[in-house]
Amino acid sequence: MTVRTRFAPSPTGFLHVGGARTALFSYLFARRHGGEFVLRIEDTDLERSTAASVNAILEGMNWLGLDYDEGPFYQTERFERYNAVIDELLERGLAYRCDCPKDRLERVRDMQMAAKQKPRYDGHCRSRQVDPAQPHVVRFRNPVDGVVVVEDLIRGRIPFANEELDDLVLRRSDGSPTYNLTVVVDDADMGISHVIRGDDHVNNTPRQMNILTALGYQPPRYAHVPMILGADGMRLSKRHGAVSVVAYRDLGYLPEALINYLVRLGWSHGDQEIFSLDELIELFDITDVNKSASTFNTDKLDWLNQHYIQHADAKRIARLLSPHLGHLDIDPSTGPDPVAVVEAQAARAKTLVELADISAFCYADFDDYEPTAAKKHLRPVAREPLQRVRAELDMLALADWQDAGLHRVVERVAEALGVAMGKVAQPLRVAVVGRAASPGIDVTLRLVGKAATLRRIDRALAFIDARAAQS
RNA sequence: GCUCCCUUCGUCUAGUGGUUAGGACGUCGGCCUCUCACGCCGGUAACAGGGGUUCGAAUCCCCUAGGGAGCGCCA
Secondary structure, X not given: OOOEEXXXXXXXXXXXXXXHHHHHHHHHHHHHOOOEEEEEEOOOXXXXXXXXXXXXXXXXXXXXXXXXXXEEEEHHHHHHHHHHHHHHHHHOOOEEEEOOOHHHHHHXXXXXXXXXXXXXXXXXXOOOOOOOOOOOEEEEOOOOOOEEXXXXXXXXXXXXXXXXXXXXXXEOOOOOEOHHHHHXXXXXXXXXXXXXXXXXXXXXHHHHHHHHHHOOOOOOEEEEEOOEEXXXXXXXXXXXXXXXXXXXHHOOOOHHHHHHHHHOXXXXXXXXXXXXXXXXXXXXXXXXXXXXXXXXXXXHHHHHHHXXXXXXXXXXXXXXXXXXXXXXXXXXXXXXOHHHHHHHHHHHOOOHHHHHHHHHHHOOOOOOOOHHHHHHHOOHHHHHHHHHHHHXXXXXXXXXXXXXXXXXXXXXXXXXXXXXXXXXXXXXXXXXXXXXXXXXXXXXXXXXXXXXXXXXXXXXXXXXXXXXXXX
């Protein structure tokens, strides 16, 4: 059997991390088994579906690199087919028309709740002849006895008694088909062999299997993946911070980091933590996914992101960094090659946003010194080291403005003054960077360049004098 | 309320009758060192509770507790 999986989001918002993970699992499972992955947009809810959401979902999938073999298919373009199926069901007596008014449905529901029963349609119209010309919905005639067994690839065997299931609506009174009908028809028509979806759908599965069976189809295999929780144990939502996939991109995360993080949420391969997409395609199997929900943990995502920033090709990172520098009003062409900056800074940043922030000093003079750094290092004692280092740097030829030469200058000044290297390097660092943290002082000076270095040392000396005069 | 599901360090997980219960993130300590990181070394920390089954249970069974999902003319 050829494996065919699908991702079937409804376009009512952005692609969020939970959806991205089920899409990833579906994608990996298909790739792993040499099958196909199809994308289907479930836009039958005309009220809430938007084109903007469709674009956002496509954008998210594209960024993550989850390419699909077929689609996107749109359910709104298949209404004719759905209605034909519903009519067929009606003809064969497997579905019936129902004109129960809303208030009746509510009354039944309230009575059932009061009697401590599960609220469900009572089958009032099952044997009535409702006039097709009058407003009505079409309901599925669910079997009244027996059990439906879901053989879930993740959960195992889950039996449902048919008496627990009621007659769900297949076609609304406005003539549009409902979700449970459309998925079933699409999964059958599209030859989906494995339905991988969130476990909020487990309770729908027996109903869908019943419809499939009534239609004469063999139900696909199902795998319900557990959901992702926020730090408070509640279902992950906007109030837990970023949930949309593209938001992570904008926050400076790499797609491979998010993929790696998401796949490890509920799945593992021994003690391995780092996985490339190719490795995942080779190793992933849906049956290895855990049954329990897991908590989204930004710390670990950060660690992975830093790992990937550090180990990815510096040229690529430099390219991805450019828009983030742009947000800081920095034009990379006005300073050192961004690739050199990335090589120097990659180990220091958890995100591209952070990388841009700590690298801004390479391109532009900073506004203010970081207060505690200035307080600690830009003191009168630093005046002489700064003056001497400035003099030496001034004499250094532009051609010698390289790590080795710069290192020697700082070292020589420290020796001449009979002080530790830090007594020279730290004031110099604060003078040039504005804060007490940066790459090695030689690398830092190299990136800043001669002119800016001298200019900033002068500014620091003036700062020290002004401060001394003040006290 | 009813149906279904879940339960190993704070978090993600390994583990499928016999392990000092392993790894990772975080955290703490140390090394490296011109700073911050990186890297390296080390510490901390878990089988929800109770009954069984068994010579022996994190692993099998039952109960309890806790958590979650679903119960729409939403998907």
